[in-house]
Amino acid sequence: MPGVCQRHPRYAVLVGFVLVATFYFLIPYAPEHRPDVHFMSMSDNDLSxxxxxxxxxxxxxxxxxxxxxxxxxxxxxxxxxxxxxxxxxxxxxxxxxxxxxxxxxxxxxxxxxxxxxxxxxxxxxxxxxxxxxxxxxxxxxxxxxxxxxxxxxxxxxxxxxxxxxxxxxxxxxxxxxxxxxxxxxxxxxxxxxxxxxxxxxxxxxxxxxxxxxxxxxxxxxxxxxxxxxxxxxxxxxxxxxxxxxxxxxxxxxxxxxxxxxxxxxxxxxxxxxxxxxxxxxxxxxxxxxxxxxxxxxxxxxxxxxxVKGDNIFIKDPKRPFHPDGNHPHGHQ
Structure with a gap:
């Protein structure tokens, strides 16, 4: 049995147009086309x-x-x-x-x-x-x-x-x-x-x-x-x-x-x-x-x-804290 698109070519064109438009609006612009916008990447999950x-x-x-x-x-x-x-x-x-x-x-x-x-x-x-x-x-x-x-x-x-x-x-x-x-x-x-x-x-x-x-x-x-x-x-x-x-x-x-x-x-x-x-x-x-x-x-x-130095709010600690609390006060 012939497919729907074969029987209704105008319908096929409409479906194709909707799909193209959907991909156009869902896929974000590449960063190189928008240098003023900074997109979030997977690396933004880290503190730095x-x-x-x-x-x-x-x-x-x-x-x-x-x-x-x-x-x-x-x-x-x-x-x-x-x-x-x-x-x-x-x-x-x-x-x-x-x-x-x-x-x-x-x-x-x-x-x-x-x-x-x-x-x-x-x-x-x-x-x-x-x-x-x-x-x-x-x-x-x-x-x-x-x-x-x-x-x-x-x-x-x-x-x-x-x-x-x-x-x-x-x-x-x-x-x-x-x-x-x-x-x-x-x-x-x-x-x-x-x-x-x-x-x-x-x-x-x-x-x-x-x-x-x-x-x-x-x-x-x-x-x-x-x-x-x-x-x-x-x-x-x-x-x-x-x-x-x-x-x-x-x-x-x-x-x-x-x-x-x-x-x-x-x-x-x-x-x-x-x-x-x-x-x-x-x-x-x-x-x-x-x-x-x-x-x-x-x-x-x-x-x-x-935002300067390596304090705990902008940098992860260089080594893990010890439960006994034996850290010098100078460590940031």
């Missing part, structure tokens, strides 16, 4: 490929930032941090120039309270069983839900907390986990000031790490009410000139952009980028804005990943 792809995305942002500065400037000195509400109305704020455009290559999870106090962390699973996990937290302010969740989500992480305005961690930390906490009523600063007449005592991060016998910090949280500019400038400048990686894996930072011009802030931010810090999360501090009834949101929370 994911970090590389995130870097390409962030590099595109750097070009876009320069274009935005030229559009509203044309120089950084011409940009207002928060433009006045008058004609011609420029539709931007300072935060639009610095989005958190780096993709964390792991899970992103908020640790701690919703609202003020909690922080966004990239890949807490990476230190879940790390025997030499080190966390530093500057700025406690009676609220330690962030630190409590780190302790509860990891087996070995120890936390060094510093705040001269309080006497201890907040009540959120269970008593069963306090043996992994260490607290001092010190302040973080760009210079050491801890003599008999210095109240409160102030230390640089470098000095505190030496006192504690640490060469690397996995997670660093800083909330020091505007002093982050001087403190981080002092800390990071040597790494800008040397090219060496900074001694921490990621940074949770509240930024207080009080009395800063755009060009000052841009130079400081570009210093963070120069040492390898890439923002993967941000949110404005709306609690502060609400209580102060201000028209501008001049506080923002940022979380950064350090």
């Amino acid at each position: 490929s994911r970090v590389e792809r995130s870097t390409r995305i962030y590099d595109k942002l750097l070009t876009n930032r320069q274009g935005l500065i030229k559009k509203f400037g044309p120089t950084p000195q011409d940009i207002a941090v928060f433009p006045p509400d008058k004609a011609p109305w420029p539709p931007y704020t300072v935060w639009d120039f610095f989005p958190a455009a780096f993709n964390c290559p792991h899970e992103v999870e908020r640790l701690g309270a919703l609202g003020d106090g909690g922080k966004w962390v990239c890949g807490i699973s990476r230190v879940q069983e790390k025997p030499d996990c080190i966390v530093y937290s500057f700025g406690i302010n009676y609220e330690s839900s962030f630190e409590a969740e780190i302790l509860e989500n990891t087996k070995h992480c120890e936390i060094w907390g510093y705040d001269f305005s309080v006497k201890s961690f907040g009540p959120e930390i269970p008593k069963s986990l306090t043996h992994r906490t260490h607290f001092k009523a010190f302040g973080l600063s760009g210079a050491d000031k801890h003599g008999p007449d210095d109240t409160p005592p102030m230390y640089t991060l470098e000095t505190l790490m030496k006192l504690n016998g640490h060469t690397h910090i996995d997670i660093l949280k800083i909330d020091i009410e505007g002093w982050e500019f001087d403190t981080l400038t002092t800390l990071l400048k040597p790494y800008v000139s040397s090219g060496l990686p900074v001694p921490f894996g990621q940074l949770q930072l509240e930024i207080h952009i009080w009395q800063k011009t755009f060009d000052e802030y841009l130079a400081w931010w570009e210093m963070l980028e120069a040492v390898g810090l890439r923002p993967f999360w941000t949110e404005p501090n709306l609690v502060y804005q609400n209580y102060n009834k201000q028209g501008t949101s001049d506080l923002a929370e940022y979380s950064f990943l350090n």
Whole structure:
């Protein structure tokens, strides 16, 4: 019996057209025809490929930032941090120039309270069983839900907390986990000031790490009410000139952009980028804005990943962790 296609040649043509069109739209364009698009390959399942792809995305942002500065400037000195509400109305704020455009290559999870106090962390699973996990937290302010969740989500992480305005961690930390906490009523600063007449005592991060016998910090949280500019400038400048990686894996930072011009802030931010810090999360501090009834949101929370060196968030460990925990604190 003759086939359907033989009896109905027009039907055969229609079927052939549908098949060709289906293959055309289902098969992706070859990368060589779309150089601006980076396709996911099987190799993207490994950590280094994911970090590389995130870097390409962030590099595109750097070009876009320069274009935005030229559009509203044309120089950084011409940009207002928060433009006045008058004609011609420029539709931007300072935060639009610095989005958190780096993709964390792991899970992103908020640790701690919703609202003020909690922080966004990239890949807490990476230190879940790390025997030499080190966390530093500057700025406690009676609220330690962030630190409590780190302790509860990891087996070995120890936390060094510093705040001269309080006497201890907040009540959120269970008593069963306090043996992994260490607290001092010190302040973080760009210079050491801890003599008999210095109240409160102030230390640089470098000095505190030496006192504690640490060469690397996995997670660093800083909330020091505007002093982050001087403190981080002092800390990071040597790494800008040397090219060496900074001694921490990621940074949770509240930024207080009080009395800063755009060009000052841009130079400081570009210093963070120069040492390898890439923002993967941000949110404005709306609690502060609400209580102060201000028209501008001049506080923002940022979380950064350090993409230089071989810290645990961007590189797999060179050798497996041992269950006895006999790893030097300097291993990253």
